[in-house]
Amino acid sequence: MLRKIEDKVMAGERISFDEAIELFMTDDIFSLGEIASYVAEKKNGKKVFFIRNRHINPTNICINRCKFCAFSRSKGEEGAFELTIDEIIEKLNPSRNTNPTSPITSYQEVHIVGGLHPNWPFEHYLEMLSKVKKNFPRLNIKAFTAVEVDYMSKKSGLSLEETLLALKEHGLDTMPGGGAEIFDSNIRVRLCPEKISGERWLEVMETAHRLGIKTNATMLYGHIESYEHRVAHLIELRTLQDRTGGFQSFIPLSYHPKGTEIGGFYSSGIDDLKTVAVSRIVLDNFDHITAYWIMLGEKISQLSLLFGADDLSGTVIEEKITHSAGALSEESMTPEELENLIRMAGKIPVERDCFYKEIRGKEQRAKSEKR
Numbered sequence: 001m002l003r004k005i006e007d008k009v010m011a012g013e014r015i016s017f018d019e020a021i022e023l024f025m026t027d028d029i030f031s032l033g034e035i036a037s038y039v040a041e042k043k044n045g046k047k048v049f050f051i052r053n054r055h056i057n058p059t060n061i062c063i064n065r066c067k068f069c070a071f072s073r074s075k076g077e078e079g080a081f082e083l084t085i086d087e088i089i090e091k092l093n094p095s096r097n098t099n100p101t102s103p104i105t106s107y108q109e110v111h112i113v114g115g116l117h118p119n120w121p122f123e124h125y126l127e128m129l130s131k132v133k134k135n136f137p138r139l140n141i142k143a144f145t146a147v148e149v150d151y152m153s154k155k156s157g158l159s160l161e162e163t164l165l166a167l168k169e170h171g172l173d174t175m176p177g178g179g180a181e182i183f184d185s186n187i188r189v190r191l192c193p194e195k196i197s198g199e200r201w202l203e204v205m206e207t208a209h210r211l212g213i214k215t216n217a218t219m220l221y222g223h224i225e226s227y228e229h230r231v232a233h234l235i236e237l238r239t240l241q242d243r244t245g246g247f248q249s250f251i252p253l254s255y256h257p258k259g260t261e262i263g264g265f266y267s268s269g270i271d272d273l274k275t276v277a278v279s280r281i282v283l284d285n286f287d288h289i290t291a292y293w294i295m296l297g298e299k300i301s302q303l304s305l306l307f308g309a310d311d312l313s314g315t316v317i318e319e320k321i322t323h324s325a326g327a328l329s330e331e332s333m334t335p336e337e338l339e340n341l342i343r344m345a346g347k348i349p350v351e352r353d354c355f356y357k358e359i360r361g362k363e364q365r366a367k368s369e370k371r
């Protein structure tokens with residue numbers, strides 16, 4: 001049934017909107033996985049990447065209060081928090097997180113995202129970047145979603161370009177891909193009415209790419225959207241990537257309903273695997289597809305490696321956003337645990353930096369840390 005699409009993919013041809021819908025509708029997930037694996041292996045062989053990273057959320061106070069978000073709070077509400085810059089620096093000290101079976105002696109990357117704080121000026125974010133870089137000069141900083149960057153631009157009165165340049169000058173290395181959700185405006189108005197539009201999200205990313213800032217891209221699926229909305233979202237990303245080449249990885253994010261205003265169900269394992277596979281096939285100009293194990297769980301993430309994913313994200317260490325919405329995964333995995341999941345899937349584990357540069361063994365890691 002998928003033969004025609006398979007032939008097209010094998011011939012290196014791009015699949016259409018209707019063909020992507022056909023892939024989502026199929027019950028033949030094994031053939032779907034084979035096609036996606038073909039694309040993944042053509043790009044990355046049997047390699048599967050991971051990174052020693054740590055997530056930090058500076059605050060959960062957010063003026064947007066999206067209806068799918070169980071993480072955010074209003075100022076003064078129970079459970080609201082805001083970290084000082086010193087507290088962020090303290091969290092980044094690896095000795096705070098030593099695991100007796102596998103001590104992480106240094107992180108390669110910090111991933112910083114948070115709410116839109118009503119009172120923090122732009123200078124606060126710049127100071128945060130500068131102090132992190134000053135204290136950990138070799139640490140890659142992947143920070144701030146397109147939503148946060150848009151907010152900083154509005155608060156500071158600077159253009160998007162000026163805002164991003166200032167962030168870059170103060171230490172920003174790359175940007176995560178959050179805030180994309182589903183681009184369709186009819187879905188967005190029900191899901192996150194206060195959030196920037198899909199067009200604005202794409203504009204922020206295009207500007208970042210033009211300034212040489214690599215980013216990721218995401219899609220939140222499994223809530224109120226249809227397959228058509230998902231495919232339209234993927235094709236928007238593919239079109240922008242054709243223009244800029246600035247996206248590093250695509251990360252499908254499975255919706256978690258607990259504690260959210262819109263409620264609903266967790267996505268199914270089959271839907272997770274289909275979404276990874278269809279993303280891999282549609283996004284023929286993305287080098288990497290990430291199985292974010294925090295959301296998919298360790299076991300579905302491992303299976304995703306047979307459905308087109310070639311990246312398992314990282315060690316994470318502390319995770320608040322998805323766990324606020326009922327994530328069933330752990331908050332942290334050691335490099336050895338990640339490597340084991342990858343090996344047991346018949347793949348080759350490769351440690352990477354935030355630009356997907358390979359770090360081979362302790363020696364190379366030490367060199368990379370000295371950069």
Ligand code: SF4
Nearest residue numbers: 062064065066069072
């Ligand atoms: Fe705020 Fe992001 Fe949560 Fe929306 S998803 S409420 S922007 S923290």
